[in-house]
Amino acid sequence: MKILMKRISALLLLLCMVFSLCVPAAAAEEPKMVTILFTHDLHSHFLPSAKEGGGEYGGYARLMTVIKKQKELYPDAILVDAGDFSMGSLFQTAFATSALELRIMGAMGYDVTTFGNHEFDYLPQGLASMLNVAAESGEPVPAIVDANYLPPKEGEAGYGEDAEAVWAALENYGVKDYIILERGGVPFVLFGLTGFDSDDCAPNSGMILEDPAVAAQRVVDEATAECVETYGVEPVVIALSHSGTENGEGEDYELAQNVEGIHLIISGHTHTVLMPSIDVGGIGGTSIVSAGEYGKYLGVVRLQYTTKGTAVLMEYSLIEIDETVDEDPEIAALVEAYKADVEEKYLTNYGMTFDQILTSNPYEFDNVDAVYDYQHESTLGNVFSDAYKWAVEQATGETVDMAVTASGVIRESIPMGNVTVSDIFNAASLGVGTEGELIAIYVTGADLKNAMEVDASVYPLMHSAQLFMSGVEYSFNTSRMIFNKVDYAMLRRDDGTLEPIEDDKLYRIVAGMYMGQMLGSVEETSMGLLTVTPRDAEGNPIAVSDLVNYVVRDENGTAVKEWYAIASYLNEMGDEMDPKYAETDGRKVVYSSLNPVKLLRNANKFTYILLAVLLVLVLLIVLIVRAVVRRIRRKRK
Numbered sequence: 068m069k070i071l072m073k074r075i076s077a078l079l080l081l082l083c084m085v086f087s088l089c090v091p092a093a094a095a096e097e098p099k100m101v102t103i104l105f106t107h108d109l110h111s112h113f114l115p116s117a118k119e120g121g122g123e124y125g126g127y128a129r130l131m132t133v134i135k136k137q138k139e140l141y142p143d144a145i146l147v148d149a150g151d152f153s154m155g156s157l158f159q160t161a162f163a164t165s166a167l168e169l170r171i172m173g174a175m176g177y178d179v180t181t182f183g184n185h186e187f188d189y190l191p192q193g194l195a196s197m198l199n200v201a202a203e204s205g206e207p208v209p210a211i212v213d214a215n216y217l218p219p220k221e222g223e224a225g226y227g228e229d230a231e232a233v234w235a236a237l238e239n240y241g242v243k244d245y246i247i248l249e250r251g252g253v254p255f256v257l258f259g260l261t262g263f264d265s266d267d268c269a270p271n272s273g274m275i276l277e278d279p280a281v282a283a284q285r286v287v288d289e290a291t292a293e294c295v296e297t298y299g300v301e302p303v304v305i306a307l308s309h310s311g312t313e314n315g316e317g318e319d320y321e322l323a324q325n326v327e328g329i330h331l332i333i334s335g336h337t338h339t340v341l342m343p344s345i346d347v348g349g350i351g352g353t354s355i356v357s358a359g360e361y362g363k364y365l366g367v368v369r370l371q372y373t374t375k376g377t378a379v380l381m382e383y384s385l386i387e388i389d390e391t392v393d394e395d396p397e398i399a400a401l402v403e404a405y406k407a408d409v410e411e412k413y414l415t416n417y418g419m420t421f422d423q424i425l426t427s428n429p430y431e432f433d434n435v436d437a438v439y440d441y442q443h444e445s446t447l448g449n450v451f452s453d454a455y456k457w458a459v460e461q462a463t464g465e466t467v468d469m470a471v472t473a474s475g476v477i478r479e480s481i482p483m484g485n486v487t488v489s490d491i492f493n494a495a496s497l498g499v500g501t502e503g504e505l506i507a508i509y510v511t512g513a514d515l516k517n518a519m520e521v522d523a524s525v526y527p528l529m530h531s532a533q534l535f536m537s538g539v540e541y542s543f544n545t546s547r548m549i550f551n552k553v554d555y556a557m558l559r560r561d562d563g564t565l566e567p568i569e570d571d572k573l574y575r576i577v578a579g580m581y582m583g584q585m586l587g588s589v590e591e592t593s594m595g596l597l598t599v600t601p602r603d604a605e606g607n608p609i610a611v612s613d614l615v616n617y618v619v620r621d622e623n624g625t626a627v628k629e630w631y632a633i634a635s636y637l638n639e640m641g642d643e644m645d646p647k648y649a650e651t652d653g654r655k656v657v658y659s660s661l662n663p664v665k666l667l668r669n670a671n672k673f674t675y676i677l678l679a680v681l682l683v684l685v686l687l688i689v690l691i692v693r694a695v696v697r698r699i700r701r702k703r704k
C-alpha cells in the first residue's frame with residue numbers, strides 16, 4: 068500500500084511539474100496591438116471640397132497631416148486603400164498619361180491599394196498606360212492587389228491585344244493576388260477583391276470576374292499557409308474589397324459570412340460611412356469598416372493580435388478631415404504642381420483654366436443625396452440635361468428632341484457663389500474618355516415613353532436610374548401599376564409649345580456615353596418588360612458596342628464632353644445663373660393618387676393585363692361561391 072501511495076505521489080508531483088512548465092509557456096505570448104489606417108473611394112479629390120452649409124471636407128494635404136499624426140502614435144501602422152482612387156476631379160484627366168493618383172498615394176506613404184470599377188473608365192488601354200507610367204516614374208507607389216478581376220488569358224474568350232497589354236502592365240507594375248507585409252513583428256496578408264455590382268458598373272473593363280467568395284477563400288488559405296511556413300505564425304488577414312455594404316448588409320456582409328479566416332474587410336464602392344463596425348461571427352470573426360468617400364475621413368482600426376491567428380477589433384474611429392486640419396506643406400506643393408500640369412496638358416485644349424469662374428450662382432441646388440433619395444424634378448438635373456441639349460445643338464446646328472441625364476452620373480452639386488471650371492468637372496466627373504462624351508442617337512416615340520417609365524418604375528429598384536430630361540414634360544402616379552405609372556407625356560419645345568409623342572416616329576436624343584452603355588440594363592432590370600433601343604437616323608438598331616461611332620463632335624471634330632457642355636452653358640449665362648433655375652418648371656410631375664380616373668388614365672397593356680387577371684379572379688370567385696351555395700341548397704333539400 069505504501070509503495071502504491073508513493074507511486075501516486077510521484078505521479079502527481081510529475082504532473083504538477085509538467086503543469087507548472089506549461090502555464091508560463093501558455094502565458095508567455097502577450098497579445099499585440101496592431102493599427103490599420105484606411106481610406107477608399109478617394110476619386111481623385113486632391114483638393115478640399117465645399118460642405119453643404121459651410122466649411123470644407125477632404126483634401127490630400129489635410130489628410131496627410133492626420134496620417135502623420137497617427138503614425139507618430141502608432142509607428143508600425145499600415146496605410147491602405149480599397150479602390151476607386153481615380154475619377155472624380157480634373158486631376159483624373161492625367162490618369163493615363165501621368166498616373167497622378169498612384170504617385171501622390173506613394174508620396175503619402177500608402178502601402179497597398181486595389182482597383183475599383185472607376186479605374187477601368189479609361190478602358191483597358193488607359194489602365195495599362197497608367198500602370199506603366201506609375202511603374203516607370205521612379206517614385207514610390209503603393210502595391211496593388213487584385214485577386215479576382217483580371218483579363219482573359221491566352222486561349223480564353225476575349226483575349227486579344229488589349230488583354231495582352233493589360234497583362235504586361237500588371238506584371239510591369241507588380242500587381243499580385245495578395246501581398247504579405249511584416250510590421251513590428253506581425254505579418255499581414257492583404258488581398259484585393261472586386262464585387263458583382265462593381266463589375267456591373269465597369270461594362271468596358273475587359274476583365275473577367277471570379278466569384279469574390281471563392282477567390283477570397285483560396286487566397287486566405289494559400290496566404291495563411293505561406294505565412295505559417297515563413298514566419299511560423301498565423302497572420303492578420305485583411306481584404307481590400309470594392310464590393311460595399313448597404314443598410315448593414317450587402318456584398319461584403321455576405322463575404323464575411325461565407326469566407327473563413329478574414330479578420331478585417333475594408334469595404335469600398337458604396338461610399339458608406341460605417342460607425343460602429345459590422346462584426347460577423349462574434350469575437351475572433353470578421354469586422355467590416357468603411358470611411359465614406361472623397362477623403363472625408365481617415366479610418367483607424369486597432370486589432371488585438373496573437374500568433375494563433377486571432378485578431379480582434381478593439382478600437383475603431385473615423386477622424387474627420389475638414390478645414391480645422393492644417394495642410395501638410397509637401398503634399399500641398401505637390402498638388403499645386405499637379406494642378407499646373409493639368410491646366411497645361413488638358414484645359415488649354417478647351418480654352419479654360421482650373422479656377423476660372425463661369426458664373427455666380429445665388430440658388431441652392433439639390434445635394435447629391437437628395438438627387439438619389441426621392442422621386443422628384445430637380446433644378447440640378449434640369450441644368451445638366453438642358454446643357455447637353457444646348458451644347459449639341461450649338462456643336463451640330465441640328466435640333467435635339469430630348470436630352471437626358473441620370474442621378475447615377477451626378478457626382479456633386481453646383482455650389483452657391485462663384486462656380487468654377489473645377490466645380491463643374493467635379494459635378495460631372497465621368498467626363499473624360501469614351502465614358503464622358505455625349506452621344507446623339509434616335510429612339511422611337513414608344514421607347515421615348517419607356518424611358519420616362521424607367522424613371523417612374525425602375526427608380527424604386529435602382530436609385531441611380533432616376534432620370535432628368537430636357538425637351539419633354541410628363542407626369543406619373545406612384546400609386547399606379549408598375550411599368551404603367553406614367554399617365555401623361557409630351558414633347559416640350561424651346562418656345563414652350565407642346566407636341567404629342569408618336570409611337571412610330573423617330574426622335575433625336577442626347578445622353579452621356581455611360582448612360583448609353585447602360586441601356587441594356589433597362590431590359591434586364593424590368594425583366595424584359597421595358598426596352599429602350601438606340602437607333603440610327605434610318606431606324607436601324609445600334610449595338611451598345613457601336614455607340615462610340617455616335618459621339619457628338621463640333622465643327623473642328625472635337626468630341627463634346629459632358630463637363631464641357633455644362634461649363635460652356637453656364638459660361639454663356641454671363642455674370643449670374645439664369646433665374647429659370649431658381650425653381651423647377653413642371654417638366655416632371657410626381658404625385659400619388661388612388662382616384663380611379665387617375666389610376667386608369669392612359670393605361671397601357673400592363674394595366675389592362677392586370678385588370679383582365681383581376682376580372683378572371685373575380686369571375687372564378689363568383690363561380691366558386693355560386694357552386695358552394697347550390698351545394699348547400701341541395702343538401703338542405
